[in-house]
Amino acid sequence: MSLPDAERLLADLAAQMRPHVTPETGLIGLHTGGAWLAERLHALLGVSVPLGTLDVSFHRDDYAQRGLARDARASSIPFDVGGRPLILVDDVLHTGRTVRAALNELFDYGRPTRVELAVLIDRGGRQLPIAPTYCAARLELADNERVKLATDDGVLSLRLVQE
Amino acid sequence: MKIHIKGGHLIDPSQDIDAPTDVFIAAGHVVALGRMPDGFHANRVVDASGQIVAPGLIDLCARLREPGLEYRATLESETAAAVAGGVTSLACPPDTDPVLDEPGLVEMLKHRARMLNLAHVYPHGALTMGLKGERLTEMGELFDAGCIAFSQANVPVADTQVLYRAMQYAATFGYTVWLQPTDMHLAAGGVAHEGEVAARLGLTGIPVLAETLAIGLMLQLARATGCRLHLARISSRGGLMLIDQARLDGMQVSCDVAVHALHLCDVDIGYFDAQCRVVPPLRAQFDREALRAALADGRIDALCSDHTPVDDDAKQVPFAEAEPGTTGLELLLPLTLSWAREMKLPLRLALARITSDPARVLGLDAGHLKVGGVADVCIFDPDAPVMISRGTLRSLGKNTPYLGRELLGRVSATLVSGQVVYEGAARGRDTP
Amino acid sequence: MARNPQLNKHGELQHLLTTEGLPRDVITRILDTAEPFTVVAEREVKKLPLLRGKSVFNLFFENSTRTRTTFEIAAKRLSADVINLNISTSSTNKGETLLDTVDNLAAMQADMFVVRHASSGAPYLIAQHLEATGRDHIHVINAGDGRHAHPTQGLLDVYTIRHYKRDFTQLSVAIVGDILHSRVARSQIHALTTLGVPDLRVIAPKTLLPGDLDRLGCRVFHDLKEGLRGVDVVMMLRLQNERMQGSLLPSPQEYFKFFGLTEEKLALAKPDAIVLHPGPMNRGVEIDSAVADGHQAVILPQVTFGIAVRMAVMAMLAGGNA
Numbered sequence: 001m002s003l004p005d006a007e008r009l010l011a012d013l014a015a016q017m018r019p020h021v022t023p024e025t026g027l028i029g030l031h032t033g034g035a036w037l038a039e040r041l042h043a044l045l046g047v048s049v050p051l052g053t054l055d056v057s058f059h060r061d062d063y064a065q066r067g068l069a070r071d072a073r074a075s076s077i078p079f080d081v082g083g084r085p086l087i088l089v090d091d092v093l094h095t096g097r098t099v100r101a102a103l104n105e106l107f108d109y110g111r112p113t114r115v116e117l118a119v120l121i122d123r124g125g126r127q128l129p130i131a132p133t134y135c136a137a138r139l140e141l142a143d144n145e146r147v148k149l150a151t152d153d154g155v156l157s158l159r160l161v162q163e
Numbered sequence: 164m165k166i167h168i169k170g171g172h173l174i175d176p177s178q179d180i181d182a183p184t185d186v187f188i189a190a191g192h193v194v195a196l197g198r199m200p201d202g203f204h205a206n207r208v209v210d211a212s213g214q215i216v217a218p219g220l221i222d223l224c225a226r227l228r229e230p231g232l233e234y235r236a237t238l239e240s241e242t243a244a245a246v247a248g249g250v251t252s253l254a255c256p257p258d259t260d261p262v263l264d265e266p267g268l269v270e271m272l273k274h275r276a277r278m279l280n281l282a283h284v285y286p287h288g289a290l291t292m293g294l295k296g297e298r299l300t301e302m303g304e305l306f307d308a309g310c311i312a313f314s315q316a317n318v319p320v321a322d323t324q325v326l327y328r329a330m331q332y333a334a335t336f337g338y339t340v341w342l343q344p345t346d347m348h349l350a351a352g353g354v355a356h357e358g359e360v361a362a363r364l365g366l367t368g369i370p371v372l373a374e375t376l377a378i379g380l381m382l383q384l385a386r387a388t389g390c391r392l393h394l395a396r397i398s399s400r401g402g403l404m405l406i407d408q409a410r411l412d413g414m415q416v417s418c419d420v421a422v423h424a425l426h427l428c429d430v431d432i433g434y435f436d437a438q439c440r441v442v443p444p445l446r447a448q449f450d451r452e453a454l455r456a457a458l459a460d461g462r463i464d465a466l467c468s469d470h471t472p473v474d475d476d477a478k479q480v481p482f483a484e485a486e487p488g489t490t491g492l493e494l495l496l497p498l499t500l501s502w503a504r505e506m507k508l509p510l511r512l513a514l515a516r517i518t519s520d521p522a523r524v525l526g527l528d529a530g531h532l533k534v535g536g537v538a539d540v541c542i543f544d545p546d547a548p549v550m551i552s553r554g555t556l557r558s559l560g561k562n563t564p565y566l567g568r569e570l571l572g573r574v575s576a577t578l579v580s581g582q583v584v585y586e587g588a589a590r591g592r593d594t595p
Numbered sequence: 596m597a598r599n600p601q602l603n604k605h606g607e608l609q610h611l612l613t614t615e616g617l618p619r620d621v622i623t624r625i626l627d628t629a630e631p632f633t634v635v636a637e638r639e640v641k642k643l644p645l646l647r648g649k650s651v652f653n654l655f656f657e658n659s660t661r662t663r664t665t666f667e668i669a670a671k672r673l674s675a676d677v678i679n680l681n682i683s684t685s686s687t688n689k690g691e692t693l694l695d696t697v698d699n700l701a702a703m704q705a706d707m708f709v710v711r712h713a714s715s716g717a718p719y720l721i722a723q724h725l726e727a728t729g730r731d732h733i734h735v736i737n738a739g740d741g742r743h744a745h746p747t748q749g750l751l752d753v754y755t756i757r758h759y760k761r762d763f764t765q766l767s768v769a770i771v772g773d774i775l776h777s778r779v780a781r782s783q784i785h786a787l788t789t790l791g792v793p794d795l796r797v798i799a800p801k802t803l804l805p806g807d808l809d810r811l812g813c814r815v816f817h818d819l820k821e822g823l824r825g826v827d828v829v830m831m832l833r834l835q836n837e838r839m840q841g842s843l844l845p846s847p848q849e850y851f852k853f854f855g856l857t858e859e860k861l862a863l864a865k866p867d868a869i870v871l872h873p874g875p876m877n878r879g880v881e882i883d884s885a886v887a888d889g890h891q892a893v894i895l896p897q898v899t900f901g902i903a904v905r906m907a908v909m910a911m912l913a914g915g916n917a
Contacts, residue, residue, distance in 0.1 A: 074631035108640035362805035365743030435716030481714030
């Protein structure tokens with residue numbers, strides 16, 4: 001199976017988002033692929049609010065089964081989320097559980113006016129009522145396949161991983 | 164009752180016997196060794212083939228917990244444990260409740276032991292009333308009631324003048340005084356040997372100095388008073404050196420060591436194993452090596468089990484709060500044998516340390532199988548395994564660091580005064 | 596010798612009982628995990644859901660409001676239900692044994708016991724009992740046992756050192772004060788030696804030092820000035836009131852004169868040396884106010900980091916070791 005070019009998808013996603021970004025909009029990337037993506041979007045869209053990142057390790061619902069992730073990092077949201085429109089950015093949307101965890105953590109920081117979701121790829125398989133606001137591509141993947149975002153000096157690419 | 168112990172290998176250190184020899188017993192006494200006397204018709208033949216036949220073991224220190232502490236153990240349970248371990252005579256310290264400081268208590272204990280007709284029980288009388296280290300006991304009356312020596316058990320005498328006078332008084336009658344050498348002030352609050360392990364575990368230490376200072380004091384008092392002194396449960400190399408020096412200076416003094424101190428040291432406390440809480444504390448590895456060597460060459464006179472039954476509630480608490488003591492009557496033989504095996508010592512020397520040597524220390528005509536002597540016999544297989552577990556221990560004290568371990572040396576039969584009082588496996592058979 | 600009960604059969608952390616024998620990667624992982632927890636307190640909602648629905652019992656057989664509070668905050672920040680029991684004033688006086696108490700609380704579906712006890716080894720007894728009775732889903736954290744260990748204090752101290760100094764393998768560290776009676780000192784010594792501190796010194800009068808200390812990897816000094824020379828880190832210990840006068844020390848004044856940390860003595864350490872103290876401080880006994888409030892003291896950051904380190908330990912224990 002051939003994967004689409006990540007840089008093309010990025011440009012497409014930025015184009016979808018551009019009309020909706022206001023000077024108040026905050027961008028928050030989810031560790032780790034979403035953070036790379038958000039960093040690029042932040043530059044492409046000329047967002048003035050500093051970039052935020054979230055690590056949802058401490059909010060995951062599979063903590064009881066899988067334990068604490070080894071590489072948990074501190075979330076960093078260097079702006080006040082209260083009263084502000086936000087766009088969560090992730091690379092791949094699958095079950096929706098990561099987004100659920102991110103929303104939970106986000107509200108510990110304050111009360112945003114609106115939260116939207118931007119993803120590079122929607123691979124289906126949702127287990128929660130969550131849908132992307134902006135999405136560059138939809139992919140059909142087998143259950144044992146995962147698509148991962150990689151970065152090389154800021155240039156993004158996609159890889160298919162068999163499990 | 165006439166008994167023929169047949170086919171065994173007799174080891175009697177007191178007579179230098181170490182050979183296949185049959186033993187013939189009549190009316191509670193040994194009547195012949197080797198050849199059956201004319202006209203001897205055994206009521207019972209005890210088959211000892213493949214076994215060692217030895218004098219019954221003598222334990223210099225075993226707590227029976229009677230009177231007063233029957234929830235821990237009873238005279239009945241502990242003398243049964245003794246004979247199961249091949250022990251036919253035992254000395255018990257006076258730290259009962261009430262303390263053995265009155266002749267009536269001693270007579271009662273002796274009487275109860277005789278009625279049970281298991282091991283011979285030799286009580287130590289208290290040196291001071293209630294072991295409080297203040298007033299002397301009626302040593303003469305206690306001796307007449309059956310005490311064979313006087314002791315403070317593990318309770319030090321704080322007042323040196325009281326100890327001085329007690330030893331003077333005992334010397335007046337020629338009684339032996341048994342003391343466990345510990346300086347109570349240096350040992351105050353201590354629960355483990357002062358050293359690396361105690362430092363690491365944060366346990367209050369008992370320095371070796373607590374033992375050596377006390378030994379120095381006791382030796383000088385013994386010299387000044389002319390009192391016969393037995394130093395009980397030596398634990399350190401430093402302590403041994405003082406005793407060596409005193410003997411070089413011509414002093415008569417005897418001493419013993421607890422059998423667990425030959426095998427364990429402070430490292431065995433591991434992660435706060437309260438089974439290793441004993442008095443005196445398990446000391447450093449080099450102390451243990453010194454004790455093992457000194458027992459082998461006779462500088463330590465004898466071994467004892469220091470049998471101390473403690474109930475579970477008193478052990479299942481944090482280390483420092485646990486009551487000291489370990490069960491030992493049934494471990495004395497196997498642990499003595501493993502010491503001898505590890506030191507490559509002959510079996511007869513090992514047996515001397517738990518038969519003829521303790522008899523000499525106690526001044527008893529026992530610990531031998533001479534013709535005419537009382538027939539206290541221990542028959543055992545030195546290579547047969549014994550499992551040490553709650554289920555197998557006959558003592559009501561199930562407290563020992565050896566729980567769950569297998570040791571070598573199983574008693575198959577024990578005779579006290581010519582009667583079979585314990586049989587491990589079905590070895591004996593009655594003849595018509 | 597018996598297995599260290601704080602590690603399970605796979606060598607993973609099952610309880611936290613001591614820093615002794617704790618593998619270096621486990622210590623490092625606790626410190627790494629604590630790092631993101633330090634910023635949780637800066638958010639509007641200072642809570643993470645990791646221990647939601649779990650019951651943490653603070654079993655304090657010895658009173659310590661301060662330590663209990665830090666564990667309580669840590670557990671609550673992880674959304675646990677916290678139950679505080681000061682047992683010194685309740686059941687043990689009525690004859691209930693330690694293990695009876697534990698059995699009772701375990702039957703109330705406890706998930707974690709935070710244990711403070713005056714006897715060394717008490718948390719081991721509890722951990723061994725839980726294992727022997729098949730209840731090893733309950734985790735035990737030692738919050739200080741007798742003179743033995745206070746592992747979370749030792750870990751928060753090394754966290755603090757790492758925060759300011761980064762590389763342990765280049766450090767000179769001095770621990771000053773009552774080493775003999777200090778569980779904190781033991782936990783610090785084991786953690787620092789495991790992390791590779793090449794020069795670890797202890798400074799105290801002989802009456803406050805245990806025997807055979809050099810075998811734990813320490814250099815012993817009896818002169819504060821000599822011991823402080825060129826160190827990067829000074830770790831002060833608290834001197835208990837009852838030890839200030841008697842057969843261990845003649846008076847707090849004399850102790851301060853010879854072993855109290857003043858600016859003048861601290862000047863002998865490296866210029867950027869930091870000063871730690873586990874609190875509560877005795878100003879004018881072990882430490883001069885000018886030092887306690889000075890720019891080299893990191894005593895208040897220690898408290899903040901302490902909560903993050905305790906959160907990390909609880910989160911790692913409750914979540915398994917993945």
